Amino acid sequence: MPDLDQIFVNLKHWLLGQLEGILSASWLELVSILLSLVPILIVFPTLFAIMTIMERKGLGRIQNRYGPNRVGPFGFLQPAADGIKALIKEDLVPRAADKVVHLLAPVILVVTAFTVYAVLPIGRNMVVLDLDAGLLFFFAVGAASDLAVFMAGWAIRNKYALLGAMRAVAQMVSYEIPLILSSVAVVMITGTLSLPEIVMAQSTHFGFLPDWFVFTPWGFAGFLLFMIAANAEANRSPFDLPEGESEIIAGYFIEYSGFKFALFFLAEYLSLFAICGLGITLFLGGWNAPFAGLEFIPSWAWFFLKLITLMCLFIWTRGTLPRLRQDQLMNLAWKFMIPMVLINLVAAALWHFTGPGFMRWLTSGALLIVAHLFLGNPQFERKDIGKRTYRFAE
């Protein structure tokens, strides 16, 4: 049913057609830009509100408790209560803080988090800015958020915040390399940096399976590495050392209160959605339906279904994995992820040059399995830390 699929695109064109006689061309262009931007500014924060309650419910379930259950039916109006609370709380700025930088940090973080959505295709013909270098734009804008995190940690003049900011920046800089290199494999195969074109490259079918890159050896390895790196980029558990409640209280946003704190929270989730969206676009076929028979469900619905599935995966990881130590974090990035990602590039090249057939599966798959066997577990043991023994516990 093409109508439902293109309903938002047609709605925009209809609205612009209604206004055509009334407004001049330059105003019409402005309205067109606004009509593309405003839905993003509404939909993703709404998704943020839904995800927070789902996360708290899910974590509660994992930890054998109820989670929020007082506001509204089954506690599902909790985000509204949280929002009102954040708005009416007093905004405290410590006396020693650098006022301007303190104010700018959360603003820059939210702005960069929103900006990356400009190139993300959330449905057929539904992308705000079809850039030639969309992927590059995504990473360039995402990289600017590192500096905002540092600004937040530095401006407060609090040693915990500074420690958290240093940890965060070290972690984000380290994990940016595997994040970018794992998507380079996709660029090598498709030969384009434009995200809509990458989605189009995955729209065919291979037997009954869709031609998504996650169903190839290099794509599968790339997807796993991408998701681990995305988790670390978003500073989420098990990579939440920068926030480490038990060590440095809350890290770089320790002295933020009221709505500024809510902005940090919003930016964290927005960048997580964006990076999940990029993972979907690169490896999970973007807005394509998995089977030809399911194409009656509109493309944007598929995108959001995949996004929510990935978010549930993130909630599950957060609830079940313990936090990494600093040396484990860096070892994982530099000794495992980066070599693995580089080998994945070779595997993608093998896949490309072997030509269609069984051999390409064998060569690139075998290369990745052997690489994982050699790079895997043994080197994460730190020899100088003996087995932990307990005196008062078993």
Add this chain to the structure above:
Amino acid sequence: MTLSFAIIAALIIAAATAAMTLRNLVHSALAVAIAFAGLASAYLQLGAQFVGLTQILVYVGAVAILIVFAVLLTRGGEAPEKSVFSASWFWGAAIATSVFALLACAINHSFASKRALPPQPSATVEQIGQDLMTKFVLPLEVIGLLLTAALIGAVIIAMRDESPKSKIEDGGSKMDKTSGPSSILHPPSSSGGHQ
């Protein structure tokens, strides 16, 4: 000169001036980051998409962070007591102006400025990639080799400190093995992972 170019140019100049004059080193570093972002928008305004986005990725994302790290790790970030201007600023300004005048005069009279502008080449990202992989593959490889050499050199410089410390850590682990439970008293050193 369009309005958008004027705004971007004013932003770059203001940020660069702030980077020179601000007392606090971290403030200067942040002002430099704004200047980098302004330059990137100037490139984007000229239609050089790849250069503009790479400018943000490399300079705002990495170089600014590097500067900030260097400032924080080398010395205290406190503001200097004296004015940031040197006492002989008058002579400095005079020399700078005369050098600028000389250079401007030379450039203005050179044959390069009288040449007709070549037709603007279309520099799409795809074309840049094609050229880098075919026509300019050797320079690309040489730069890659240079960067690898620099990386190895940095690792070697960073490793030199490590040898006495690793002995201590070995001693510590031996002690742990003999005294058993005391290992819970030694938190793992966090310096292991830093580059």
